[in-house]
Amino acid sequence: MKIFFNPTPSSVRASSQSEIDEAFQFHKSLPGYRPAPLISLDNVAKALGVRQLFIKDEGKRFGLKAFKSLGASYAVYRILKDRSGGSLRPEEFLTERGLSLAGDATFCCATDGNHGRAVAWIAKLLERPAVVFMPQGTVTARIEAIESEGAKVIVVKGGYDEAVKSAAEREKEKNVVVVADVGYPGYLKIPRYIQEGYLTIFQETSNQLKKRGEEAPDILFIQSGVGALAAAAALFFPDAEKGPALVSVEPTGSACLLHSAEMSDDNPHSVESGGQTIMAGLNCETPSLTAWPPIRDRFNAFISIDDTFAVEAMRLLAREGIVSGESGAAGLAALLAIQRERPDLMGKYLFIKSDSRILLINTESDTDPEGYERIVAKCSAEV
Numbered sequence: 001m002k003i004f005f006n007p008t009p010s011s012v013r014a015s016s017q018s019e020i021d022e023a024f025q026f027h028k029s030l031p032g033y034r035p036a037p038l039i040s041l042d043n044v045a046k047a048l049g050v051r052q053l054f055i056k057d058e059g060k061r062f063g064l065k066a067f068k069s070l071g072a073s074y075a076v077y078r079i080l081k082d083r084s085g086g087s088l089r090p091e092e093f094l095t096e097r098g099l100s101l102a103g104d105a106t107f108c109c110a111t112d113g114n115h116g117r118a119v120a121w122i123a124k125l126l127e128r129p130a131v132v133f134m135p136q137g138t139v140t141a142r143i144e145a146i147e148s149e150g151a152k153v154i155v156v157k158g159g160y161d162e163a164v165k166s167a168a169e170r171e172k173e174k175n176v177v178v179v180a181d182v183g184y185p186g187y188l189k190i191p192r193y194i195q196e197g198y199l200t201i202f203q204e205t206s207n208q209l210k211k212r213g214e215e216a217p218d219i220l221f222i223q224s225g226v227g228a229l230a231a232a233a234a235l236f237f238p239d240a241e242k243g244p245a246l247v248s249v250e251p252t253g254s255a256c257l258l259h260s261a262e263m264s265d266d267n268p269h270s271v272e273s274g275g276q277t278i279m280a281g282l283n284c285e286t287p288s289l290t291a292w293p294p295i296r297d298r299f300n301a302f303i304s305i306d307d308t309f310a311v312e313a314m315r316l317l318a319r320e321g322i323v324s325g326e327s328g329a330a331g332l333a334a335l336l337a338i339q340r341e342r343p344d345l346m347g348k349y350l351f352i353k354s355d356s357r358i359l360l361i362n363t364e365s366d367t368d369p370e371g372y373e374r375i376v377a378k379c380s381a382e383v
């Protein structure tokens with residue numbers, strides 16, 4: 001486990017309340033919308049020696065097993081709204097008007113699983129085709145989940161960056177609309193829409209806490225791939241003084257945000273991914289160009305962890321009745337890693353305090369059901 005503290009965390013420009021409200025309104029208008037549950041993990045909090053531990057469980061979001069549907073759907077809505085000259089309203093998205101604005105579009109993206117399934121799902125709702133590029137070595141279950149939404153899957157020779165390049169190439173073709181969650185030179189607008197779509201997670205959480213009369217969390221752990229979700233956290237909680245403290249978590253072999261923070265030259269930097277992590281959703285080599293600036297400025301700490309902690313966290317969450325996949329469990333995995341390997345950071349006056357109120361996000365459930373069974377069934381045998 002490695003941790004790098006930002007020496008000068010600073011405030012960033014916030015998303016406006018109207019941006020937050022528009023995303024939330026849009027999601028509420030989609031079929032099958034329900035707020036993702038916010039669960040208090042009292043036993044785990046006690047074992048870790050912190051006051052409160054909440055987990056926002058995104059594992060059942062729109063029946064797609066991951067939070068990614070929030071970003072992809074909102075981005076496609078904003079693309080159609082742009083086509084309408086700004087007049088399309090959320091509730092018109094899946095009506096004749098939305099479908100006719102989608103026209104002859106083929107939606108296209110790169111994914112390591114969850115974003116691709118989300119794009120395929122939204123394309124299906126709009127009665128349009130989707131083409132999804134995936135990295136070499138992707139497990140069959142993730143390919144099949146995307147195909148089950150009616151999309152065509154193409155596996156590239158290479159990692160996530162290669163898949164992103166292949167999707168970007170397709171933009172040259174007539175009617176192809178690339179819905180990438182990663183910003184790169186010349187392609188910044190849609191990744192920003194995706195980041196805005198994730199604001200709904202934090203708006204819902206804030207409503208749920210308020211309703212229960214709970215205080216806001218003071219530390220938030222966010223697992224990161226290209227950083228779009230982390231950027232949304234920074235935009236929702238822009239004030240570095242007010243908090244919460246924001247902590248990014250990545251797998252050891254593909255910790256591109258941690259690496260960029262350590263380089264301390266303001267720029268995003270790629271890592272050469274070994275591709276050897278079970279946290280497939282986090283296995284990204286290059287930070288998103290739209291996500292990096294708010295993360296760089298606002299995040300307090302960057303952590304990388306080994307897979308063993310993800311396994312342990314998945315089992316622990318299973319015992320609490322929460323189905324959490326390899327990437328979904330990464331926030332808790334980071335807390336376990338700190339407890340085990342950096343206990344000097346935990347204590348009354350330290351980074352993780354005995355009165356800390358921590359928020360985690362279970363970003364996926366069993367998106368690789370066989371892998372999940374292998375990991376969690378073994379735990380039942382051990383108990």
Ligand SMILES: Cc1ncc(COP(=O)(O)O)c(C=O)c1O
Pocket residue numbers: 066068112114115181223224225226227228229230280281282284327328363364
């Ligand atoms: C389950 C899961 N969690 C977290 C992430 C990280 O999101 P981002 O790439 O926006 O950093 C991903 C990305 O694919 C994911 O699939």
